[in-house]
Amino acid sequence: MKTIQVLFISMLLVAPLAAVAQSGTETSAQNEEQVFTTVEQMPVFPGGEKAMYQFITENIKYPEDAIQSKSEGVVFVNFIISATGQVTQSKVLRGFDPSCDIEALRVINLMPDWQPGSINNKNVPVSLNLPVRFKLN
Numbered sequence: 659m660k661t662i663q664v665l666f667i668s669m670l671l672v673a674p675l676a677a678v679a680q681s682g683t684e685t686s687a688q689n690e691e692q693v694f695t696t697v698e699q700m701p702v703f704p705g706g707e708k709a710m711y712q713f714i715t716e717n718i719k720y721p722e723d724a725i726q727s728k729s730e731g732v733v734f735v736n737f738i739i740s741a742t743g744q745v746t747q748s749k750v751l752r753g754f755d756p757s758c759d760i761e762a763l764r765v766i767n768l769m770p771d772w773q774p775g776s777i778n779n780k781n782v783p784v785s786l787n788l789p790v791r792f793k794l795n
Contacts (some may be wrong), residue, residue, distance in 0.1 A: 682753050692782070693783045694782055697777050697784055701773060703773075706794040710769075714765055717765045719761060720761075721760075724757050724758050728794060729754070730794055731758070731792060733759050733762040734790045735749070735766050735784075737786055737788070738784065739774055741782055743771035743772045745766060745769045746783075749786050750763060765790075
């Protein structure tokens with residue numbers, strides 16, 4: 659049996675982006691808009707965290723070649739929730755299998771718009787990490 663576990667790390671960045679987490683901001687190369695890692699009001703998936711897990715579970719598919727090779731592991735995905743709530747600039751921070759990496763990104767990019775994060779009641783872009791565990795049972 660194949661299962662996919664989604665682990666949501668509390669919106670703080672993990673080791674690969676420690677320097678960004680220390681400064682609290684990151685600059686986007688595309689538009690030089692400040693991207694935050696922690697804000698007063700963090701972004702919220704429509705329906706909350708449980709709804710996000712359900713969305714990912716319903717939409718992700720364990721890649722057939724990863725099943726054949728019995729490949730298991732965690733894909734760490736980073737993405738930005740824009741000031742309008744859209745998922746943008748998704749990327750794999752650390753993957754383990756190319757097909758699983760692509761599948762994790764595909765589902766992240768399918769997510770509906772979130773309630774954006776804000777500072778002083780002003781919506782701002784926020785960088786988030788989401789580890790997605792692929793495990794065969």
